[in-house]
Amino acid sequence: MTQFLDGIGYAGWILPALLLLPLLGAVLVVAQGAMHKGDDASAMPAARQLALGIFLAEAVLSLGLWWALDPASPDWYGKVDLAWIPQWGVRFTIGIDGIAQMLILLTTLIMPLAVLGSWTSVREKTHSYYALLLILTTGMLGVFMALDLVLFYVMWEVMLVPMYLIIGVWGGQRRLYASLKFFLYTMVGSLLMLVAIVWLGLQAGRGGPPVFGYDAIMVMTKAAPVTGAMWVFLAFAIAFAVKVPMFPFHTWLPDAHVEAPTAGSVILAAIMLKMGTFGFVRFAVPLFPEVAMHPTVRMVMLVLAVTGIVYGALVALVQPDFKKLVAYSSVSHLGFVMLGIFAMTVESLQGALVVTISHGVSTGALFLLIGMIYERRHTRQLEDFGGIAKVMPIFATCLTIVALSSIGVPGTNGFVGEFLVLLGSFPTQPWFSFVAATSVIFAAAYLLWAVQRIIYNPLVKPENQALKGHDLNWREIGLLVPLLLAIVWMGVYPKPVLTRTEAAADRLVRGVEAARLSTLRKADGTGLNGEGR
Amino acid sequence: MRHEFFPLFYSFHFYLFGLLAIASALLFVTRKSPVAAAMWLVNVMFCLAAEYVLLGAQFIGAIQVLVYAGAIMVVFLFVVMLLNLGHAEAVTDLRGNAGRLAAGFVGLAMLAEVMVLAQSEFAAELTPKAALARQAAEAIDGPGGVIGPIAAPLFREHLLAFELTSMLLLTAIVGAVVIGKKREGGDAR
Amino acid sequence: MLAESLALSAVLFTIGVIGVLTRRNAIILFMCVELMLNAVNLSFVALSKLYGATGQVFVVMVMTVAAAEAAVGLAIIIAIFRHRQSVDLEDINLLKG
Amino acid sequence: MQVEHAATGHPLADTVARFAWAIPVLPLLGFAVNGALALRAAGTPGPADPSAAGHHGDAGHGHDAGHHGAHDAHGAHADHEAHDHPARHPAAGLVSIIGPAVLALAFGLAVAVFSAMRGAGEGMHAPYILTLFDWLPTGKLDLAVAFQLDQLSMLMILIITGIGTLIHLFSVGYMQDDPGYPRYFAYLNLFVFFMLILVMGASYPLMFVGWEGVGLCSYLLIGFWFSEQANADAGKKAFIVNRIGDFGMLVAMFLMFANFGTLTYTGVAASLGDVAVGGALVTAICLFLFLGATGKSAQIPLFVWLPDAMAGPTPVSALIHAATMVTAGVYMIARSASLFSLAPAAQLTVALVGALTAVFAATIGLKQWDIKKVLAYSTVSQLGYMFVGVGVGAYTAGVFHLMTHAFFKALLFLGSGSVIYAMHQAYHATHNHADAQDMRNMGGLKQYMPVTFGLMWIATLAIAGIPPFSGFFSKDEILASVFARTQHSTLAEASWLGVPGSVVLYAVYALGLIAALMTAIYMTRMMLYTFHGPNRTGEAERGHLKEAPWIMTGPLVVLGLLSAFGGFLNLPALVNVGWNEGLHHWLEPVVGEGTLRVTHGEAAHLSHATEYALIGTAIAIAVAGIAYAFARLKPEALTPAAEAPAEQGIAKTLLDKWYVDELYGKVAVRPTLGLSRVVLWKGMDVGLIDGVLVNGSALLARTLGWIGSQLQSGRVGTYAWVLVLGLISVLSAFTFR
Structure with missing residues (x-):
């Protein structure tokens, strides 16, 4: 397979192709929309078929990455480096390593499923809906690939706007409040980041035109710690913490999820939350290892992560709305990822990456299922349901399997991720890992209780009984089967995923260890890199 | 009239009219009905006219009586009578004693500051150099009598200003007429 | 005599200011403004003894301005009165921001 | 799946043991086939446009659902075992072959092997490690x-x-008429698969996979008749309490x-x-x-x-909650004998908790009326015994x-299953809604179910510890x-x-005797109330009470033999x-x-005299218990459950289990x-x-705006003041310069 890929020079054009295809697709969809001159009834089928075709093409195209990338090699795969704005020293540089490869594949494989998920639920203004989804994909892929800080920031914003519109236009009742809150939350965070990026660029330029290349800045921070490194790290950390979302900055997530349309919340949960953790793993921690590993900073991050885990689980226990429950469970799962990152061992980092991917798959599937039942019953309140397993057995089976994977029962992907994070973080942070492990109990409690209120319990409400004969149709089953297979496959045989991310995780840990040792040596001499805490 | 010859007479009358002016001003402010207020204001103006004469500005004194007291106050009274606001005691005109106290306090504060400024060295820069003072004195006693010293600067250096004031008066008249005119058909928008 | 006349002018000016602040009747407000102008004229005249007659030219100017202002002001008051049947300043707040 | 042999030199390497991995895979295949049959029959994909479902369910359709719903509610009420309408599941025949066949293979x-x-x-001497593929x-x-x-696995x-x-x-035989028949067998096979993984796993995490897997299957099987809220709650409770135990296991593994x-x-x-x-x-x-063990094997705290x-079907209780999972x-x-032998304090805790559980559960068992609840508490009590065994380092005794x-x-559970099956057939015949599991409705069944009666007595004597039955030797x-x-x-x-330590051990011994x-x-109370004395089921039903079919009593006989002669597998040294x-x-x-380390290197031995004394006291205790029950309990005085005071x-x-549930609640x-x-x-x-923070900052912006607008209030007076x-x-700037 790799010879075939090298034969067609896959490394050279794949990354820009992955970015441009959705943009072209968006233009196509909009053009097609214009031809239909806005009568939605006839336009809908055409729009969604075209969009699905483009997303499938994108997915097939990206599959090559699975074999092409050789995890061991330290340099970026598929690197493309073009001048973009020479006066400011901004270059269009993209490239990926093991971590980014996994997240890109997650994105390209989830998108067609999200489109299929909202096949019949979105009926008005479908062309602009699918065009926005396509632009959103470019933004997300761009964030994973960017190796230039300004390009990263631009893609960060490109990803934000379509999501704001999707929630704002096609959302539920309180969509305006939710989308505005979502936008302002992320925007405030990312503005801080912009300041930090500019500061870094100037520092790297040393008086001349600023340099924003990731490798250049990495070399600079390795040589001598940047003045004000603490503030730059904090700026990055806050921007990513809002996106993760970490404990105090998470209140936008439940509102955004509840009000977003099905595809919107699937993408929001499966991919957009991973921007924050990816940001930590790619930018915040490697560029400023001595600040990230500084005892107080690390302590604060770990405390917030573990509070997020327990707090998310506890609050999810009492949610009346199923989507809000899953949103808070996402806060809890991503708390695991942050714990894994800041425990800084190879096992915990790999565990964090596995949790990122498995959370994407399981929570994505959960939101799709919620979307399906919402299309039939038009309600998300748990007490409106009861005894659905009697009338919709296929739906009940899928929901049970996905809930079990989200709880983290062994044999599913959820367990592999959480087990590795807890196992890896125990040697360095025993008490944090211990407290985080208690969330294993709460996870089982809130999800099983919710699942029981939906599919078990007596079938007494007439609306539920009317669901007889309205089980999942072939489209929905076809949509869920790949996700269920992924859940079981990653649970039973996660080796391929682990080997692909091991090299990148190892490099990160060694980089941070080296930096920490050098600062310790320096600490004995002149006090911690001049900041003097 | 040379004031050096009758210093006593001069200063006595000066204080008399000063106090009269202050008293009637105070009464003017506190009257409820606009007509009574107007009358006291006219009285203030007469006292000021007397002061001007005592200060040697006879022309200004005359003008004061003619223009201010005669014309402007008459227009005021005319308007008061036109809108028959004479007996406006019904409307509690004053703004409640809290407002009055505050205004009083603010006024006294301003007065105090002005007085303090007057004694401070800041005022010293304003006092005229001796030479200038002398030159001003002869001008008044020069040939053209009382009107001369005013007419010269008025029609030589400040001729432009003089013409502008006439333009101003013309616009004021036209404006007043336009605003005051009753619109036919429909009330004032 | 200069100090006393300046003091008198200051007192009259203050009374005028107090009148402006306290009275709610538009016409009386104008009168207070007239009083303040007279106070200023007095100080002009007082100082013209020291700085020459230009002071008094100024007084003439001030009088013309006062006259114009009174005319236009009263016209406005009449227009408002026709509309609102009152000249109480509290009612007239069309310019509310 | 490449199969390399860790220890190629191992004597088992070339024997049939190479295919040992097939043992767990067979039940997995059974699960896959039965599961497919269950889903294919039950689930038919719905129409392409899902949103049509909500509002316009037509009358006929609604009626049918209503009828089905109502019927279903009637059909599966709380402790109702077999269904009364004979519509057997279409794939029932095929499933009843695959399920047991897979396990027999x-x-x-x-x-x-x-x-x-x-x-x-x-x-x-060395264990045979069979590596299949890399996992983590x-x-x-x-x-x-x-x-x-x-040997242990x-x-x-x-x-x-x-x-x-x-x-x-x-x-x-028992579940034949249940509409969820293939689903039942799918879950049962999946359970056996996970149980085999648990015992065959070579590392703690792999054991943990089996550990939680069996927890999952017990959740699915307890809540098998999920349309009844009580069953679904019981399943959820089982899973969450097990999960608390699993938390303990996880932390142990991290340590x-x-x-x-x-x-x-x-x-x-x-x-x-x-x-x-x-x-x-x-x-x-x-x-x-x-802590993990208490969760899974139901000891004191969990x-x-x-x-x-x-609440689950009786065979499930027999398999999961008696023989294997617990x-x-x-x-x-x-399995971690060497670990535990190094921690005497932990061993003492295990023994003490085991003994306390044994006594505590036994007290509750005395007053239960539901036959399955009696057996459940007896299981908890016997598990306490096993923990006492392994707790004191006598691992062989515990496993025995x-x-x-x-x-x-x-045998006891399946016996009670056939009793309940017979009672239910009788109640079904006369459409009586009495509780088929309540001992107060039974009585005098020995003349209707002689085989079950005889076998149940064998099991009761075994559990009481009467020689020569197996229970005597192991206890x-x-x-x-x-x-x-x-x-x-x-x-x-x-x-x-x-x-x-010695004081604790004496206390454990005393608790054991109690x-x-x-x-x-x-146990004798249960036998008396069910089989002896007058029949309280009611005249009409009495005619329908008959022995269960051979498919059900066959296994009982085999188990009867095993529990009678099982003791001879590990006769004490005396004999x-x-x-x-x-x-x-x-x-x-x-x-x-591990055993030797606890007793300082040489095997623990008692003088023959003390051994005979111990055996004597044990037999005396058992006989006394049975005699006391026969003397004091009068089955004829019992009234059927409906009118019971x-x-x-x-x-x-x-009866209310010392209000432990309410306490936990x-x-x-x-x-x-x-x-x-709230918080x-x-x-x-x-x-x-x-x-x-969020809405607060928005409010702050609005109030600042409002204050600003007040300045432009349009009132001329305000402007004068500002001037x-x-x-x-x-x-003042000048005066105070």
Whole structure:
């Protein structure tokens, strides 16, 4: 397979192709929309078929990455480096390593499923809906690939706007409040980041035109710690913490999820939350290892992560709305990822990456299922349901399997991720890992209780009984089967995923260890890199 | 009239009219009905006219009586009578004693500051150099009598200003007429 | 005599200011403004003894301005009165921001 | 799936053991096939446009659903066993072949591997590791899916597949008319698959996979008739309480990995070389492992889920909640024998908790009216015995009791299953809605169900500990080993929270005797109320009471033989009749080293006199219990459940399980829910973060705007004031320059 890929020079054009295809697709969809001159009834089928075709093409195209990338090699795969704005020293540089490869594949494989998920639920203004989804994909892929800080920031914003519109236009009742809150939350965070990026660029330029290349800045921070490194790290950390979302900055997530349309919340949960953790793993921690590993900073991050885990689980226990429950469970799962990152061992980092991917798959599937039942019953309140397993057995089976994977029962992907994070973080942070492990109990409690209120319990409400004969149709089953297979496959045989991310995780840990040792040596001499805490 | 010859007479009358002016001003402010207020204001103006004469500005004194007291106050009274606001005691005109106290306090504060400024060295820069003072004195006693010293600067250096004031008066008249005119058909928008 | 006349002018000016602040009747407000102008004229005249007659030219100017202002002001008051049947300043707040 | 042999030189390498991985895979295949059959028959994909479902369900359709719904509610009320309408599931025939056949095949393969293992003889000192594929190859962990075949796991495999096959056969008869028949067998096969993974796994995480897998299957099977809220709640409760235990297991595994760097059994045993006896680390690991065991094997703190688990079908209770799953805790402690032997304090805790559970559960068992609840509490009590056994370091005794308990408790449960089946047939015939499981409605069944009656008496005598039945040998050996270790053992020298070890052991022995007495009493009480005395089911139903079909009584007979003669597998040394202490020699390579370490190197021995005395007291206790029950309890005085008077005083407290559930509810469940709803969600999230910070900042912006607008109020007076104030401030600037 790799010879075939090298034969067609896959490394050279794949990354820009992955970015441009959705943009072209968006233009196509909009053009097609214009031809239909806005009568939605006839336009809908055409729009969604075209969009699905483009997303499938994108997915097939990206599959090559699975074999092409050789995890061991330290340099970026598929690197493309073009001048973009020479006066400011901004270059269009993209490239990926093991971590980014996994997240890109997650994105390209989830998108067609999200489109299929909202096949019949979105009926008005479908062309602009699918065009926005396509632009959103470019933004997300761009964030994973960017190796230039300004390009990263631009893609960060490109990803934000379509999501704001999707929630704002096609959302539920309180969509305006939710989308505005979502936008302002992320925007405030990312503005801080912009300041930090500019500061870094100037520092790297040393008086001349600023340099924003990731490798250049990495070399600079390795040589001598940047003045004000603490503030730059904090700026990055806050921007990513809002996106993760970490404990105090998470209140936008439940509102955004509840009000977003099905595809919107699937993408929001499966991919957009991973921007924050990816940001930590790619930018915040490697560029400023001595600040990230500084005892107080690390302590604060770990405390917030573990509070997020327990707090998310506890609050999810009492949610009346199923989507809000899953949103808070996402806060809890991503708390695991942050714990894994800041425990800084190879096992915990790999565990964090596995949790990122498995959370994407399981929570994505959960939101799709919620979307399906919402299309039939038009309600998300748990007490409106009861005894659905009697009338919709296929739906009940899928929901049970996905809930079990989200709880983290062994044999599913959820367990592999959480087990590795807890196992890896125990040697360095025993008490944090211990407290985080208690969330294993709460996870089982809130999800099983919710699942029981939906599919078990007596079938007494007439609306539920009317669901007889309205089980999942072939489209929905076809949509869920790949996700269920992924859940079981990653649970039973996660080796391929682990080997692909091991090299990148190892490099990160060694980089941070080296930096920490050098600062310790320096600490004995002149006090911690001049900041003097 | 040379004031050096009758210093006593001069200063006595000066204080008399000063106090009269202050008293009637105070009464003017506190009257409820606009007509009574107007009358006291006219009285203030007469006292000021007397002061001007005592200060040697006879022309200004005359003008004061003619223009201010005669014309402007008459227009005021005319308007008061036109809108028959004479007996406006019904409307509690004053703004409640809290407002009055505050205004009083603010006024006294301003007065105090002005007085303090007057004694401070800041005022010293304003006092005229001796030479200038002398030159001003002869001008008044020069040939053209009382009107001369005013007419010269008025029609030589400040001729432009003089013409502008006439333009101003013309616009004021036209404006007043336009605003005051009753619109036919429909009330004032 | 200069100090006393300046003091008198200051007192009259203050009374005028107090009148402006306290009275709610538009016409009386104008009168207070007239009083303040007279106070200023007095100080002009007082100082013209020291700085020459230009002071008094100024007084003439001030009088013309006062006259114009009174005319236009009263016209406005009449227009408002026709509309609102009152000249109480509290009612007239069309310019509310 | 490449299959390399870890120890190619191992004697089992070229024997049939190479295909040992097929033993768990067979039930997995059974699950896949049955599951497919269940889904294909039940689920038919809906129309393309899902949103049509909500509002316009047409009348006929609605009616049918209504009818089905109503009927269904009637059909599956709380403890109703078999369905009354004969519409058997279309795929029932096929499923009833696949289910038991798959398990029988696995049992056959297990026997083959067992014989190969016996053939290997001396070579079998090292366990045979069969590695299948890499599972978690990260950093230092490098974990593989590997099976460990040694004497202990072989014994467990035989028990699971053997008794499993019998129970599958029984279920064919028992569950035949249930509409969810293929789903039932799918779950049962999946359960056996996970149980086999648990016992065959070569590392703690792989055991943990089986550990949680069986928890999952017990959740699915307890809540099998999920349309009844009580059943679904019982299933959820079982899973969550097990999950608390699993939390303990997880932490133990992390401790092991952090300190020993490996998680496989052989790796952990190897790295124990230099660890001091009674060290804090080893004690902590053992205590957390024990927390996991209490969750799974229903010991004192976490036993509340087992009695509620009786909401599931009776064969499930027999297989999961008597023979296999609940013994997982005992197996795990036996498997980590070397670890536990290094932590006497932990061992004492295990023994004490075991003894307390035995007594506590026995007291509750005395006053239960539901036949399955009696058996459930007796299981909890017998598990307490097993933990006493492994707790004092007599791992062979614990495992031996595990085996004999599996025989007679499975027999008891299946026997009660056939009783309930007969009662239900009778009630169905006369459309009576009385409770088919309540002993007060039974009575005098011996003349209607002689076979079940006879076999149930064998099991009762076994559990009470009457020789020559199996229960006597295993229970007596546990009590004897406790007594032997009161002197001259690491346990005796260690202290438990200040109390010297020997005192604790004497207390454990005493509690053991009390529990044995109460076991005899409540088991005889159950027999009296069900089989002896007058029949209370009612005249109309009496005619329909008959023995269950042979498919169900067949397995009973086999289990009867096993529980009668099971004891001879491990005869005590006293009776040196050639192959005595069979099980002790068989398990010696696995647990021998751990057992000896507890008794300072040489085997614990009691003088013959004391041994005879101990056996005498045990038999006396058992006979006394049975005699007391026969004397005091009068089945004829009982009234059917409907008119029975409510219990008072001590009987009521026992019936309501010492109000433990209510205690947990008040102490743990309600405060957590309250905390998370009021403090965390409403208070913190909605209140503080959203209310104050997010919306608060928006409010701040609005108020500043409002203040600004007040300045342009249009009132001329305000402007005058502003002017004068400005003037004054300028003047004051000069005056105070």
